[in-house]
Amino acid sequence: MSDKAQNTQTATELPPDPMIKGDDYAEKYGFYSAEAAKNYFLKGGKGLSHEVVENISRIKGEPQWMNDFRHKSLDIFLSKPMPNWGDTKLMGELDFQNIYYYIKPTEKSAQDNWDDVPDYIKNTFDKLGIPEAEQKFLGGVSAQFESEVVYHSLKEDLAKKGVIFLDMDEALKQHPDLVKKYFSTVIPPSDNKFAALNSAVWSGGSFIYVPKGVDVGAAPLQAYFRINAENMGQFERTLIIADEGARVHYIEGCTAPIWSSDSLHSAVVEVIAHDSAYIRYTTIQNWANNIYNLVTKRAVAKKNATVEWVDGNLGSKLTMKFPCVYLAEEGAKAEILSVAFAGTGQHQDAGAKVIHVAKNTSSRITSKSISKDKGIASYRGMVKVYKGAEGSKVSVECDALLIGSEARSDTYPTMEIHEDNVKIEHEARVSKVSEEQLFYLTSRGISEDDARLLIVNGFIEPFTKELPMEYAVELNRLIELEMTGSVG
Amino acid sequence: MSNYILQIKDVHVEVEGKEVVKGVTLDIGKGEVHALMGKNGSGKSSLSNAIMGHPSYSITSGDVLLDGVSVLEMDPNERSLAGLFLAFQYPQAVPGVTVANFLRSALMARRNDDKAMRTFRKELYAAMDALEVDHEFGGRYLNDGFSGGEKKRLEILQLSMLKPTMALLDETDSGLDIDALKIVSEGINNYCSAENGILLVTHYQRILDYVKPTKVHVMIDGKIVKTGGPEIALELEKSGYESFQPELAEVSG
Ligand SMILES: Nc1ncnc2c1ncn2[C@@H]1O[C@H](COP(=O)(O)OP(=O)(O)O)[C@@H](O)[C@H]1O
Ligand SMILES: [Mg+2]
Numbered sequence: 001m002s003d004k005a006q007n008t009q010t011a012t013e014l015p016p017d018p019m020i021k022g023d024d025y026a027e028k029y030g031f032y033s034a035e036a037a038k039n040y041f042l043k044g045g046k047g048l049s050h051e052v053v054e055n056i057s058r059i060k061g062e063p064q065w066m067n068d069f070r071h072k073s074l075d076i077f078l079s080k081p082m083p084n085w086g087d088t089k090l091m092g093e094l095d096f097q098n099i100y101y102y103i104k105p106t107e108k109s110a111q112d113n114w115d116d117v118p119d120y121i122k123n124t125f126d127k128l129g130i131p132e133a134e135q136k137f138l139g140g141v142s143a144q145f146e147s148e149v150v151y152h153s154l155k156e157d158l159a160k161k162g163v164i165f166l167d168m169d170e171a172l173k174q175h176p177d178l179v180k181k182y183f184s185t186v187i188p189p190s191d192n193k194f195a196a197l198n199s200a201v202w203s204g205g206s207f208i209y210v211p212k213g214v215d216v217g218a219a220p221l222q223a224y225f226r227i228n229a230e231n232m233g234q235f236e237r238t239l240i241i242a243d244e245g246a247r248v249h250y251i252e253g254c255t256a257p258i259w260s261s262d263s264l265h266s267a268v269v270e271v272i273a274h275d276s277a278y279i280r281y282t283t284i285q286n287w288a289n290n291i292y293n294l295v296t297k298r299a300v301a302k303k304n305a306t307v308e309w310v311d312g313n314l315g316s317k318l319t320m321k322f323p324c325v326y327l328a329e330e331g332a333k334a335e336i337l338s339v340a341f342a343g344t345g346q347h348q349d350a351g352a353k354v355i356h357v358a359k360n361t362s363s364r365i366t367s368k369s370i371s372k373d374k375g376i377a378s379y380r381g382m383v384k385v386y387k388g389a390e391g392s393k394v395s396v397e398c399d400a401l402l403i404g405s406e407a408r409s410d411t412y413p414t415m416e417i418h419e420d421n422v423k424i425e426h427e428a429r430v431s432k433v434s435e436e437q438l439f440y441l442t443s444r445g446i447s448e449d450d451a452r453l454l455i456v457n458g459f460i461e462p463f464t465k466e467l468p469m470e471y472a473v474e475l476n477r478l479i480e481l482e483m484t485g486s487v488g
Numbered sequence: 489m490s491n492y493i494l495q496i497k498d499v500h501v502e503v504e505g506k507e508v509v510k511g512v513t514l515d516i517g518k519g520e521v522h523a524l525m526g527k528n529g530s531g532k533s534s535l536s537n538a539i540m541g542h543p544s545y546s547i548t549s550g551d552v553l554l555d556g557v558s559v560l561e562m563d564p565n566e567r568s569l570a571g572l573f574l575a576f577q578y579p580q581a582v583p584g585v586t587v588a589n590f591l592r593s594a595l596m597a598r599r600n601d602d603k604a605m606r607t608f609r610k611e612l613y614a615a616m617d618a619l620e621v622d623h624e625f626g627g628r629y630l631n632d633g634f635s636g637g638e639k640k641r642l643e644i645l646q647l648s649m650l651k652p653t654m655a656l657l658d659e660t661d662s663g664l665d666i667d668a669l670k671i672v673s674e675g676i677n678n679y680c681s682a683e684n685g686i687l688l689v690t691h692y693q694r695i696l697d698y699v700k701p702t703k704v705h706v707m708i709d710g711k712i713v714k715t716g717g718p719e720i721a722l723e724l725e726k727s728g729y730e731s732f733q734p735e736l737a738e739v740s741g
Binding site: 435440 | 540542544564568576579580581584585590593597629
């Protein structure tokens with residue numbers, strides 16, 4: 001017995017095994033539930049109009065201010081041109097009239113008892129391992145299927161401490177004043193075309209409020225976003241508020257079936273860290289290769305607050321995502337750590353944005369990208385330091401790994417520094433998997449494919465080691481799928 | 489099978505279009521330790537790398553047999569699985585890959601069953617203890633920021649865990665202080681058995697005080713110019729490689 005106890009102790013010293021073999025994407029994540037589709041409670045037609053927006057708002061029984069907000073946002077969306085930067089070719093192929101803007105999968109709203117979720121929905125999440133993860137280590141779970149959250153839970157001790165973790169629709173009903181106070185204060189609809197679109201047709205997403213001094217850090221709250229239908233548009237809206245001194249770790253995952261025509265995922269995520277609060281937002285995106293993933297994520301960090309975006313981008317056809325932190329008050333900190341994997345037919349246009357407004361603020365951006373075969377990975381970064389943000393520190397590190405002679409990596413770093421008393425570090429590297437490393441590993445009996453995979457997983461290790469163990473293992477398996485090219 | 493574990497038959501090696509090994513023949517019997525000595529640049533590492541299958545070092549003619557079977561058509565990983573091992577003169581750093589994961593992968597390539605892998609941690613720690621390597625090394629990134637001595641110990645740690653039949657040890661002694669040299673030599677001696685062979689590449693006699701060679705070969709400019717017993721190493725130590733130069737003329741002339 002004492003032997004066993006010793007084993008569990010030493011087990012923590014060794015990192016998880018990255019070489020676990022997985023099934024392919026189609027089987028594990030890319031399956032389609034025809035049964036769920038047959039049972040949809042409500043599926044409108046394709047296309048976007050004020051009528052569609054009105055219907056969404058009416059079905060949800062929203063207050064007038066939200067209804068007005070949606071219509072105003074649609075006007076902004078319609079009046080804004082498509083971005084003239086980035087992958088304009090792929091963006092141009094996106095047909096907004098060929099998208100379903102709202103699918104309500106079940107009649108009832110989100111259940112807090114897993115047994116009450118209809119089987120035809122449960123099957124999908126069972127297969128994705130969500131209930132298992134909830135039991136093992138999560139503080140709360142939210143599961144969104146198409147446009148609506150079908151299940152959510154929060155550990156009792158957290159609820160007792162006043163933590164709120166609801167889907168956004170439910171939060172608007174139960175805490176209308178709190179939602180109204182913060183909603184769209186970080187990202188206005190006019191911010192960009194896709195933020196305007198989300199503002200018009202948003203549905204689902206998470207609302208989290210952590211009261212003063214409450215620490216949810218140890219047991220992350222997780223949301224899982226599942227697209228099932230072809231040509232689906234998923235527009236969740238997430239708002240996280242950590243009050244003074246509060247701590248929270250939120251994790252989101254997302255997957256979809258493999259369809260031949262495109263679907264659209266366009267979320268808006270607003271994060272507010274009050275004085276001395278700590279928020280970590282972790283994403284493991286694992287989209288099928290027909291998904292446009294155009295997401296706006298932005299945080300405000302107040303005095304001595306810390307916001308961390310840990311952003312893993314796998315899959316999708318085009319991802320455009322530049323998590324941002326406004327360092328609004330003295331001593332605020334931002335950490336943005338991202339990984340992007342682009343295979344053939346994929347463009348990962350990812351990066352980071354940090355705005356230093358106040359004194360003694362600090363930011364660190366670490367971007368790792370892997371382009372394989374004909375994949376394109378772009379790093380687009382923006383760091384702005386306002387005059388008066390004295391004593392601030394900026395560190396940017398971009399690392400690109402190319403696999404194959406046609407792989408492409410672009411870097412678009414922008415720095416606008418209007419203050420002299422700041423410390424700036426910037427590093428950018430592009431490398432290939434080295435022959436010498438491959439030989440070293442293969443000379444130990446490891447096959448060339450496994451050796452390459454080890455090197456690639458090693459390359460993103462600074463990212464992986466920030467993830468809870470279960471997600472680290474999952475990410476390594478996803479990388480393996482991408483490396484063997486069985487996706488899409 | 490063959491009485492020889494490794495046979496190097498008139499091997500010529502080219503790197504970057506230049507011939508750097510110019511016809512080496514060497515037979516290593518089971519249970520034997522052969523020392524290969526020579527100055528920097530004489531072609532020792534080129535020969536070792538070529539035998540292991542490094543893509544930059546091509547064997548342009550000759551053959552290499554492991555236990556009677558030619559390895560020339562094998563990929564490096566196949567050569568490893570067949571029982572060949574090279575302790576590198578300059579081990580590669582692989583950032584982000586932990587020593588434990590690397591070794592686990594290397595072992596899994598040999599015996600891919602769960603039961604064997606459950607004893608992995610025990611085996612690793614036992615091997616580490618024998619080489620006085622801190623357990624904390626399991627979580628460090630492979631050769632990344634390691635000192636010269638740490639790298640060499642890790643090579644021998646791999647040797648003791650992978651249990652090859654034929655080990656090429658390329659200057660495993662260089663960069664080691666005397667205590668480390670003793671520990672590493674002990675590791676090499678523990679590996680020695682009646683079934684295994686060792687080719688110990690070095691340019692100092694020092695390690696031969698601890699690891700006793702069956703035979704000593706002297707290499708100059710891509711060729712073996714002298715073969716004999718341990719006394720040759722002492723002679724080298726005393727009078728240097730220059731004293732072997734005339735024999736070069738004799739051999740090639
Ligand atoms: N990768 C390489 N590229 C070019 N030349 C090399 C390379 N490796 C070895 N050489 C050359 O081959 C010759 C033999 O070197 P090496 O095998 O390293 O000798 P030793 O190990 O005996 O010091 C030297 O002239 C060296 O410069
Ligand atoms: Mg050498």
